[in-house]
């Protein structure tokens with residue numbers, strides 16, 4: 001493994017449950033993510049995996065700690081700069097596809113490109129072909145199978161060539177066959193685009209195929 005893309009140092013996060021009660025969810029995370037790797041994050045429910053992914057994706061801020069992304073100190077930036085960074089450099093894939101129901105597959109991917117200021121209809125089409133949906137581009141989410149909708153979500157995550165794609169249980173809502181084909185697709189896209197991925201998963205087979213398994217327990221990384 002080569003160049004560091006993301007460097008997390010001493011990330012902590014607590015949630016206030018009651019006036020006197022603080023729930024410590026992340027207790028000091030140090031982690032490097034390398035360019036073009038597929039890193040799996042595994043661990044029991046409640047370990048803090050999604051919380052960590054949200055912080056890396058700047059959907060949430062840590063209480064303490066720093067994140068350097070391509071040597072930029074992200075949480076020292078102004079909120080507007082952070083939002084701009086997020087739209088350009090972070091791709092998200094969730095357990096449920098979260099596509100906009102009133103728009104077609106192509107429009108869903110294209111809109112993500114427009115939001116980041118790229119407006120690249122050609123790339124949106126190319127990516128839908130790349131994920132195997134050449135003949136489903138003009139279908140709305142309700143006219144797609146679960147596996148197809150997740151492929152659209154993957155094309156959408158890729159459309160701005162983000163520095164990283166963060167996936168939170170991307171196969172969690174799919175049957176084995178569809179899950180396997182999504183896994184295969186993610187590896188194909190990494191090989192083709194040198195795309196970096198962090199994938200939270202409960203799927204042991206998937207985790208086992210990744211370049212690295214990062215195991216979390218009770219707010220800490222317990223092994224790599």
Ligand SMILES: Nc1ncnc2c1ncn2[C@@H]1O[C@H](COP(=O)(O)OP(=O)(O)OP(=O)(O)O)[C@@H](O)[C@H]1O
Pocket residue numbers: 015016023025043044045046047048049050051052
């Ligand atoms: N906004 C919040 N307010 C209070 N507690 C929260 C909040 N978000 C998460 N938590 C708590 O933080 C802990 C870690 O949650 P997190 O979602 O990161 O777990 P996880 O490892 O992703 O679990 P799972 O595998 O079930 O998705 C949980 O105990 C959860 O209840």
Ligand SMILES: [Mg+2]
Pocket residue numbers: 049050051168
């Ligand atoms: Mg989670």
